[in-house]
Amino acid sequence: MTKYVISGASGSLGRKITEQLLEKIPAENLSVSTRTPSSLDALSQGGVAVHAADYNDPVALERAYAGSDVLMLISSLAVTKRVPEHRNAINAAKRAGIKHIVYTSTAGIHPQNPTLSASDHIVTEDDLRRCGIGYTIMRNACYAEVFPTVAAQPVLRSGEWVQVEGNGKLAPISKNDIARTAVACMLDPARHDGAVYEVTGPDLVSFRDIAAMASEVYGVPIRYVPVSIDQRYALLDAMGVPRQYAEGMDGHPDAHLWCSEEMVTADIAFQAGYHGILTHHVEFITGQKPRSLREVFELCKGKDYNDC
Ligand SMILES: NC(=O)c1ccc[n+]([C@@H]2O[C@H](COP(=O)([O-])OP(=O)(O)OC[C@H]3O[C@@H](n4cnc5c(N)ncnc54)[C@H](OP(=O)(O)O)[C@@H]3O)[C@@H](O)[C@H]2O)c1
Numbered sequence: 645m646t647k648y649v650i651s652g653a654s655g656s657l658g659r660k661i662t663e664q665l666l667e668k669i670p671a672e673n674l675s676v677s678t679r680t681p682s683s684l685d686a687l688s689q690g691g692v693a694v695h696a697a698d699y700n701d702p703v704a705l706e707r708a709y710a711g712s713d714v715l716m717l718i719s720s721l722a723v724t725k726r727v728p729e730h731r732n733a734i735n736a737a738k739r740a741g742i743k744h745i746v747y748t749s750t751a752g753i754h755p756q757n758p759t760l761s762a763s764d765h766i767v768t769e770d771d772l773r774r775c776g777i778g779y780t781i782m783r784n785a786c787y788a789e790v791f792p793t794v795a796a797q798p799v800l801r802s803g804e805w806v807q808v809e810g811n812g813k814l815a816p817i818s819k820n821d822i823a824r825t826a827v828a829c830m831l832d833p834a835r836h837d838g839a840v841y842e843v844t845g846p847d848l849v850s851f852r853d854i855a856a857m858a859s860e861v862y863g864v865p866i867r868y869v870p871v872s873i874d875q876r877y878a879l880l881d882a883m884g885v886p887r888q889y890a891e892g893m894d895g896h897p898d899a900h901l902w903c904s905e906e907m908v909t910a911d912i913a914f915q916a917g918y919h920g921i922l923t924h925h926v927e928f929i930t931g932q933k934p935r936s937l938r939e940v941f942e943l944c945k946g947k948d949y950n951d952c
Contacts, residue, residue, distance in 0.1 A: 675694075759912075815844035817844055
C-alpha cells in the first residue's frame, strides 16, 4: 500500500490537496507536515499523522517523511532564502526512503525571468533533476483567486487598475484545479515521473482583460492605468511597502509578505511575456478542464482570498 506525505499541508494549497487526496486514500496512508501542527488538529483527529517539521530542520523533516513513498513538496514562502530549505527537504526525502517527489514550481521558468521567486524555483528544479529519485514538477500559473480578491480590493476603492506597462498575457488557474492536478500526479507517479508540467488555466488574458472582467463582475467602472517601472515603485513606496525583504517584515516570521521588489519584478516578467504559456496539461493529467478566470471571479466575488 503506497503511503503519502504532504509537506506544507497547513497552507491554502496544501489544505486543498489534503482534502482531495483523502477522497481517494484512507487517512492511515497519509502523513502531513507543518511548523504549526495545532493548525491541523482536525486532520489528526481524523487519523492522519501530523508531524512538526520546519524546512530548516533536516532531522525533523526526515522524521516527518519516514515511512512514506510519495512526497508532495509545497514550496516554502521564504523567497530568496528557500533554496537551502527545499534542498533540506529533498535530502531528507532521500534519507527517509521517499521514491517520488511532486514539487510546486512556478510558471515563467526562464534564466532571464527577473522575478525574485522564479530564481529560487530554477535552482530547486535542478536539484530535483539531480536528486536520484523520481520527481514531477508542477509549474503553477498565477492563482486565479488572487485577482477577484487581493488584487481587486484596492482597485474597487480607487477605480483604477494600475499595472506596469506592457502587453504580456497569463493563464491564471484556480487552486482547486492545481490541487486536482497534484493529487493525480501523486496517485500515479510512474506515469508522471520526470515530467515538467505547465499547469495553466484555460485562457490567456492580459491585465487589461482582467481589469475589464473585474469591472463587469463587480459592476463598477475600472480604468486600466499602465505606468512605468519607476512610477510603480513610487506608488508602492508611497503606500509604505518596503522595497526588499527584511526579517520580521509584516510581523511574519518568514518576512515573506510582498516587498515591492518582488511585486514589480513579477509585473515586469508578466508584461515581458514570460507567463504567456497556455497548455492542456491539467486536462491531460486529470481528464477534466480547469475553471476559467471568469468562473473564478464569479465564485470569489466579494469573498476573502482565504475563503475561495
Ligand atoms: N502561483 C501563484 O500564484 C502562487 C500564489 C501564492 C503562493 N504561491 C506559492 O505556492 C506555494 C504554496 O502556496 P500556498 O498558497 O499554499 O501558501 P500558504 O497558504 O501561505 O502556505 C504555505 C505553506 O508553506 C509552509 N511553510 C512555509 N515555510 C515553511 C518552512 N520554513 N518550513 C515548513 N513549512 C513551511 C506553511 O506551513 P506552516 O506555516 O504551517 O509551517 C504553509 O503550509 C508557496 O511557495 C507560494 O509562494 C504561488
